[in-house]
Amino acid sequence: MRSVRLIVGLGLLCSFWSVGTVPAAEGTVAATFNPPIARLTVEPANITLDGLGSLVTPLITGENTASDTVDLTSYATLESLSPELFTVDAHGRLRGLKDGTGMLRMAVAGKVETVPVVVKNMQLPRQFHFDNDILPILSKFSCNMSGCHGKAEGQNGFKLSVFGFDPRADHQALTQESRGRRINPLVPAASLLLTKASGGIPHGGGVRIAKTSEEYRTLYDWIVAGMPYGSAETPRVVAVKVTPQERTLTMRGVQQLRVMARYSNGVEADITHHARYQSNNEAVAKVDELGLVTAGDVPGDVAIMAAYLGEVDIFRALVPRSEPLTAQAGPPVLNFIDGHIDSKLKKLRIEASPLCSDADFVRRVYLDLIGTLPTATEARDFLASQDPDRRMKLVDTLFQRPEFADYWALKWSDWLRVDRQALGHDGAYRYYKWIHDSFAKNLGLDQFAKELVAGQGLLSEHPAGHFFKVVKDPGEMSSTLSQSLLGIRIDCAKCHHHPFDRWSQDDYYGMQAYFTGVRFKPTPRGEMLLASTGGVSQNPRSGLKIYAHPLGTSNPEAAPTGDPRLSFANWLVAADNPFFARNVVNRAWAHLLGRGIVEPLDDVRLTNPPSHPELLTALSKDFIDHKFDFRYLLKTIIASRTYQLSAAVTPTNTNDEQNFSRSVLRRLDAEVLLDAICQTTKIPEKFDGVPAGSRAIQLWDSLVPHYFLGIFGRPVRSTPCDCERAGAPNVSQVLHVLNSPEIQAKLTHEAGFLAELGRRPGLTDKQLIDELYLTFFSRYPSDQERVNAEKYLQTQAANRQSAIEDLAWSMLNSLEFVFNH
């Protein structure tokens, strides 16, 4: 356990920070390391300060005698041994003064290293380029964000393009507009740009850029240089890379990041101080504007984004619990999924819960696969089974149930927007029926996607084509399909480069171009979808023709021949497609485990990485290898121990809802809960516009008026977002189940289950109680529960039927009933 000892050392080290002292003296720091630091490494190994704009932040990493590494950048004392050649500032950044080769001394943890520093090209005037030197400053200090000058109408008369998507206009706004009063070339320090930003005169946005900062100096020098736009030949940034890429941090531990930009001419430069940083989980770790990451008190993992000129990269940190895990045999590994889950749990020092009981399993798997509770008989039979393979055999049985297609058609109708308002009654039903039939016959999801995306002809014969009537313009078609089939939200890139991902406007219009030829034509036999043309679009800003091409590829020379949607469909289901299979896998996972490997499940971003990337890859490959068989995928996940864990907590996983260390309680979907109430009371619900006896999970129209379904968060399907389905509890829901006449009528109905139970001849109290528990909770009561119920029946003996109803009522209102667990 190397890392354990190291972490103990760091914990001590970090306590210096928590009391607010400055970095400790070298000797003290050294004393806190056990085992001691054996060696320092510096990155970059050869430090070069090239030109006046060059600023380098060396990363100093310690390696202890047990070969563990730790970031010492924040603790090191840096000293220029050649002060005439270069300086070191308070943030540990090196800046050149004069050409030559000098030495840098670094001291930390009792170790001293001296490395050479080459300084060159200091005599050359700084060559500014607006895009490379000025825009990053406007972005870093949020000047061009949508809450400020980046807003469509600007802010107090000064408007910048949001996220700097239009640098030419921004340059114009700074140097020309308002009669050039934002810049004062004669007295640069009096420029509004500098006085407003640095707080010299009042600024609605407050003091943004300190006078002593690097950025102030760059803006100042740029004004002195005459505010050039810069030469068209100036190299462009093509990529950024964060170092390190990944680390394990102790709670309250720190890590300095180093960010390098690679330019189109192959040159790399340190842009650590220019990048914009953001943490995706501030409870686990936060980051400051200089790229210093500080872990908090919550175990878990976190992605820190570094963004620069439209390019992004992430640093991932894992922050384990402080206390070591007492070595114990964890729950078993049932398939490849569990290995991936365990390796992360081990790193986080979290112990998984034990396996769930058969009673937990039967209820869970019925609800998850067919959105339906097991009946008392089904539960009893399963609990009586001695078959060692009973769990997986049950899964196979459930796949054959009609409710399987009902339930999954409901889910996919949300994501693919079966919308009666947009489609009319007949259209919406046909569209729904196509989804339903696909799941009933277990159509491969590749085939399903192809029919959806590229179907042509009469809508009555190709009902999947109704999708293109729900969303009407090509942009909405591509963004809806991106979200539901790829799990990617590309809408941002319609107007500007996606601020948290790598998608540009060309990516957006490349996707949009697939759908520019979609047309509908009336025929005597109904409407016909035609899409044999199109494939071309235009970037509204650059004016460039954009030919249909998938996300993450470059603009081709020509549009695909024929229906461009066919090439989109083929790309989608190709074995090497990076998104589609992963999206389906992630949706299935999120449904079964209560949380996606990517969460939210339809927001895949470079800056929102999966919690278990290798698992997602392995599951996707397996899914593709098995011909996109959705049932196979579900069964694979269900066969894992991870799915079959109990909801009981262990001392180490109470705070963990991210890493699948226990079964997470999930409130039943609105429709599932309503059906469960109807099934247990044996009094069905009546819905407008559907045949009598229809269950809520069979409703293809999410707009059928129904109070219960409304307050329990049924989606209206106005977007493809999974978040439309609200699972959050509220008082109205509780009151409804407690008090509503509708529920009370189901409990007291003459033809209902409880009346029938009360009339059943020869039924003992024990049998009656068993029957209630099996019906509502799919399990037998514990001894104590049985005693409690018997006591209630006895004290209420004068009105036995009411007592039975009261027992059933309290079961309906239990968390155990309302949640899947």
Next chain:
Amino acid sequence: MPGRNYCDRLSRRDCLQVGAAMLPMGMGMSLSSLLQQQAIAADGGPAKEDVSLIVLFLKGGLSTIDTLDLKPNAPSEFRGDFNPISTNVPGIEVCEHLPLLSRHADKFALLRNFAHTDSGHGPADHWMLTGYAPRAGFNPSAKPNNQFPAYGSVIAKKLGPRGSVPPYVCLPRMHNSGGAAYLGAGAAPFVVEADPNAPNFAVPDLVPPLSVPSDRLGNRRELLATVDRFRKSAESQANQAAKSLGTFQEKAFQLMTSPETKAAFDIAREPDALRDRYGRHSLGQSCLMARRLIESGVRCVTIDHTNWDTHYDNFNVLKNDLLPHLDTGLTTLLQDLNERGMQRKTLLVVMGEFGRTPRVNKDAGRDHWGPSNCILLSGGGIKGGLVVGATNERGEKPAENPVGPADLAATMFDCLGINAQDEFHTPEGRPVKIAADGRVLRELYV
């Protein structure tokens, strides 16, 4: 504690917190008003009113340039169809289609230098209803979508219920940004989920069925406690949704067994004449219901009134439909609060999420416009007959000293005795101020 200028309020709250801490759970809350009285008495100063809040939210965005901040001298493509009329306060004018309101300008203040920078419904709603602009990852269609708590949730958390009625109520439904965010289930609103203008209006399911008399309800409740094995179990405590549901169940029982709550929602007890004066429409009856609720002890009522998004045919829609409802509902509420002596202790705030574009569009409508908006405030320590700030000659933006949602939030909380600079902690332990860097707009005060 900093800021002696808040002394009466701070010490009152200090005492409240100490009091609550010394008492068993639950009792502290129900005794809060008593403790407040004692605290005020102990201060020796004049008793500060125990102020409540009504937010009338005109969703879609009230066209303030046509109603509360007219520009009769602007070019015709800006000024629109309506003329200003004088009010009972010399120098203050409102729209000719608010004739009733014009007789009560002495009861409200208009904040005309109000602006923010988001002209999208979802984010602007969130900003106006919480004081915080949403951050990355905001999803307006989530219900609730709160990244920060709504005003009512802050009030519920900070001040707790008065007696047995819920502290925060949403009428006739909950706006998507009306939720409690990190303040949790205990601070979530009670949502009426019914229109007070409906013929047989009743809060759904507030009362058990007739066949379940109170003794049987008591039996059921006891039974439920023994049947629900998850109720207090570790697995449900470790799960946010399950924990919330448990809290909501306790709240539901409190509501069901509270005669005050039942009476408060029984709008049929109001005289027909008064109901008519408020207007027999959703806005009017919601205003009346809000007054009833405040009277019975609710601390914050948020009315979500929709359809103010007048992109098309702005002037006819306002003139024929929206403004007559606002005129009867709002004016009668102002009068009614005044006649009942409730005005000093009831802060009423009327707002949309933004103003509308000063230039009339091609469809005779106006579009979204964050940079200028006008807020109407009344009571709770706000000075009547007052106009604060001004927009420029075309109503495009505040002429000077713009104020924004955080300032409005800080002011509203200050009126209720809540220090906006206090912090809450998220479940992860991150401290968040009640209102971010907002300035209390003392220029509005009496």
